[in-house]
Amino acid sequence: MKIAILGYGTVGKGLVDLIDNNKEKRNIKIQSILVRDKNKYKESKYAHLITDNIEDVFNKEFDILVELIGGLHPAYEYIKRALEDKINVVTANKDMLAEYGDKLVTIAKENHVSLRFEASVGGGIPVIKPLTESLEGNIIHNMYAILNGTTNFILSKMYDEGLSYEEVLKEAQQLGFAEANPEADVEGYDAARKLSILSTLAYDRRVYWKDFYLEGISKIDMKDIHYAKKMGCKIKLVGQSKLDDKKVSGFVRPVLVDNNSLLSRVDNEYNIVVFNGDSVGEVSFVGKGAGKEATGSSVYSDVIDIFDNRLCNIDSFTKEKIKVEKIIRNNCQALLRFKSPKTEEILEFINTYVDSYDIVDSNDDELVIMVYVNSEYKINNILRLIKDEGYCKESKKLLKIS
Ligand SMILES: NC(=O)c1ccc[n+]([C@@H]2O[C@H](COP(=O)([O-])OP(=O)(O)OC[C@H]3O[C@@H](n4cnc5c(N)ncnc54)[C@H](OP(=O)(O)O)[C@@H]3O)[C@@H](O)[C@H]2O)c1
Numbered sequence: 001m002k003i004a005i006l007g008y009g010t011v012g013k014g015l016v017d018l019i020d021n022n023k024e025k026r027n028i029k030i031q032s033i034l035v036r037d038k039n040k041y042k043e044s045k046y047a048h049l050i051t052d053n054i055e056d057v058f059n060k061e062f063d064i065l066v067e068l069i070g071g072l073h074p075a076y077e078y079i080k081r082a083l084e085d086k087i088n089v090v091t092a093n094k095d096m097l098a099e100y101g102d103k104l105v106t107i108a109k110e111n112h113v114s115l116r117f118e119a120s121v122g123g124g125i126p127v128i129k130p131l132t133e134s135l136e137g138n139i140i141h142n143m144y145a146i147l148n149g150t151t152n153f154i155l156s157k158m159y160d161e162g163l164s165y166e167e168v169l170k171e172a173q174q175l176g177f178a179e180a181n182p183e184a185d186v187e188g189y190d191a192a193r194k195l196s197i198l199s200t201l202a203y204d205r206r207v208y209w210k211d212f213y214l215e216g217i218s219k220i221d222m223k224d225i226h227y228a229k230k231m232g233c234k235i236k237l238v239g240q241s242k243l244d245d246k247k248v249s250g251f252v253r254p255v256l257v258d259n260n261s262l263l264s265r266v267d268n269e270y271n272i273v274v275f276n277g278d279s280v281g282e283v284s285f286v287g288k289g290a291g292k293e294a295t296g297s298s299v300y301s302d303v304i305d306i307f308d309n310r311l312c313n314i315d316s317f318t319k320e321k322i323k324v325e326k327i328i329r330n331n332c333q334a335l336l337r338f339k340s341p342k343t344e345e346i347l348e349f350i351n352t353y354v355d356s357y358d359i360v361d362s363n364d365d366e367l368v369i370m371v372y373v374n375s376e377y378k379i380n381n382i383l384r385l386i387k388d389e390g391y392c393k394e395s396k397k398l399l400k401i402s
Contacts, residue, residue: 001026001027001028001029001064001065002028002029002031002060002061002062002063002064003028003030003031003062003063003064003065003066003303003305004030004031004032004033004057004058004062004064004065005030005032005033005034005066005068006034006057006065006066006067006068006069006075006078006344007033007034007035007067007068007069007070008033008035008041008044008046008050008068009069010291010292010295011066011068011119011217011292011295011296011299012033012068013090013292013296014291014292014294014295014297014299015068015296015299015300015303016030016033016046016296017065017292017293017296018293018296018297018300019300020122022300026307028307029062030040030046030049030096031049031062032049032050032051032056032057032060032062032071033046033049033050033051033055033160033298034050034051034052034053034054034056034057034069035050035051035052035054035373036052036069037052037256038050038051038052048299054074054078057265058081058085062087062159063087063088063306063307064087064088064089064090064303064306064307065078065079065082065087065088065089065090066089066090066091066299066303067079067089067090067091067092067093067269068091068092068093068299069093070093070095071093071095071096071243072095072096072099072100075091075093075096076096076100076104079096079104079115080103080104081109082237083104083107083108083111083113083115084107084111085110085133086112086113087113087242088113088114088115088116088306088311089104089108089114089115089116090115090116090299090302090303091115091116091117091118091120092117092119092120092295092298092299093120094116094117094120094121094190094193094194094197094342095184095193097117097120097193097197097317098192098193098194098196098197098208098209101197101200101206101317102206102317102318104317105313105314105315105317105318106318108313109313109315109318113311114306114311114312114313115313116286116302116305116306117302118298118299118301118302119295119298119299119302120194120197121147121193121197121198121273122147122271122273122285122287122289122298123149123271123287123288123289123290123291123294123295123298123336124287124288124289124290124291124293124294124295124297124298125271125273125285125286125287125288125289125294125298126285126298126301127198127273127285128197128198128201129301129305130142130285130389131198131201131202131275132201132223132312132314133312134322135275135277135280135283137279138275138277138279138280139243139277139278140202140203140243140276140278141243141274141276141277141278142153142240142242142243142272142273142276143195143198143199143202143239143240143241143275143276143389144238144239144240144263144274144401145191145194145195145198145239145240145271145272145273145274146236146237146239146263146266146270146271146272146289147190147191147194147195147239147252147271147273147289148185148188148190148191148194148237148289149177149268149269149270149288149289150172150177150178150179150182150185150186150190150269150290151185151186151188151191151217151237152237152266152267152268152270152271152289153168153172153177153178154168154169154172154178154186154217154271155217155220155234155235155236155237155254156267156268157171157172157197158220158222158225159225159228159229159234159235159314160267162222162225163220163228164221164222165217165220165221169182169186171311171394173258177250177269179358181370182364186216186217186218187214187216187218187231188215188216188217188237188252188285189209189214191239191252192209192210192212192214192239192252193209195209195239195240195241195250196208196209196212196317197213198241198273198318199241199248199250200316200317201314201316202241202243202275202389203241203243203248203316203322204312204315204316205248205316205319205320205321205322205323206316206317206318206319206320206321206322207241207248207321207322208321208324209251209391211323211326212239212241212250212251212252212324212326213250213251213252213253213326214252214253215251215252215253215254216237216250216254217235217237217254219220219396220235220254223337223366224236224337225380225398227335227360227361227368228256228398230361231335231360231370231400232258232266233256233257233258233264233400234256234257234259234263234264235254235255235256235257235398236254236255236257236263236264236266237252237253237254238252238254238255238257238263239252240355240401246293246322246324247323247324247325248322248323248324248325249324249325249326250324250325250326251326251359251378253399254343254398255398255399255400255401256335256398256399256400256401257400257401257402258402261402262274262284265285268290269288269289269290269291270286270287270288270289271286271287271288272285272286272365273285279319283345306349316367330374330375330398331372331373331374331375332373332374332375332376332379332399332401333370333371333372333373333399333400334370334371334373334376334379334397334398334399334400335360335368335369335370335397335398335400336368336369336370336371336379336383336395336396336397337366337367337368337395337396337397338366338367338368338386338391338392338394338395339365339366339392339393339394339395340366340367340391340392340393341364342391342392343362343367345389345391346367346386346391346392347359347367347369349382349385349386349391350369350371350382353378353381353385354371354372354373354378355371355372355373355374356371356372356382357369357370357371357372358370370400376399379397383395383397
């Protein structure tokens with residue numbers, strides 16, 4: 001069993017350790033490891049395998065290319081080249097799958113090789129395989145998930161330690177839990193890419209990540225956390241998608257979840273994915289969404305599947321793109337915050353247009369209410385009308401999901 005590994009960072013090292021630890025059971029030979037700067041690895045036990053020239057990799061014979069460099073380019077070109085050379089590929093690269101999954105799966109099929117990507121969603125949690133194999137007999141109606149460990153860590157710390165978003169982000173960056181440029185995590189892009197991969201597989205139609213409603217956590221402040229606590233809730237960055245009448249709707253956004261819900265018990269770097277199948281009902285998968293060992297474990301299992309000839313290609317990426325509705329239309333509750341002295345006028349408005357509501361707080365600074373309506377469109381309309389009337393320039397909305 002011969003493999004070539006592109007990338008010797010967090011996940012690459014996790015994979016190499018697993019190969020080492022399991023060498024009595026599985027004799028996997030690493031032919032080469034590609035990095036950007038090989039000088040960093042002069043002291044490494046694997047220095048003799050490490051190269052910064054992709055031609056050194058392709059010049060050796062190997063059965064599987066494991067892509068762990070991340071990003072779109074040159075990862076895409078390397079994977080394409082391997083597939084066209086009829087070499088199976090394992091990747092953890094959700095950015096690339098979300099963008100080019102259709103092209104790569106097509107190339108893999110044309111060349112009768114396999115492209116596997118268990119680690120691209122949920123890090124160490126086996127979720128792609130259960131979804132595509134164990135749940136195959138089900139129609140998946142909907143799913144909801146916490147898919148980004150960085151934002152879950154930030155929100156957990158804000159909730160537990162009363163620290164501001166900026167303070168926790170800084171700490172997360174120092175601890176290596178957040179990137180120097182955290183945009184993809186905190187603005188929800190990473191979670192949306194993962195949700196699009198899962199939705200594509202579950203609904204067997206190509207769902208594009210930018211088509212979801214997308215909102216990150218960078219505007220969550222301590223008052224949001226305070227009101228969440230007051231209502232017995234936590235705030236989580238949740239991805240949810242639904243298949244309805246051949247249409248998909250979905251979002252990634254911060255939402256309120258009840259303290260006794262499944263989602264609220266998943267803190268810090270942990271992830272959760274919950275599928276709703278017509279036969280099986282609700283099934284959930286919880287575990288470490290990132291990290292060297294956990295993610296290495298998913299990559300390792302893909303490698304073993306290929307060596308054991310469990311070679312499937314998942315067609316869903318090649319299906320036609322489906323229209324995605326950005327708003328989940330069903331009955332919903334939302335916490336609304338109005339920074340305005342015109343609380344009476346706002347309440348009068350709310351009274352007229354909203355099915356029912358509770359006042360959570362009303363002080364000199366702001367009015368906070370929980371509204372119950374039959375569609376999120378209604379809330380958006382009310383907020384626009386209140387703004388147009390000049391009652392409040394600045395309002396905030398946090399959906400509550402159950
Ligand atoms: N980290 C996680 O917990 C996690 C979880 C799930 C999925 N993933 C995915 O796994 C992949 C790898 O992530 P990671 O955290 O292991 O990244 P990382 O720690 O930044 O490591 C990246 C590795 O790739 C090498 N590299 C980057 N660009 C390269 C290029 N153009 N040419 C050659 N080598 C290059 C780097 O070389 P140098 O060492 O010379 O810099 C480094 O060894 C990404 O797609 C990521 O989204 C990561």
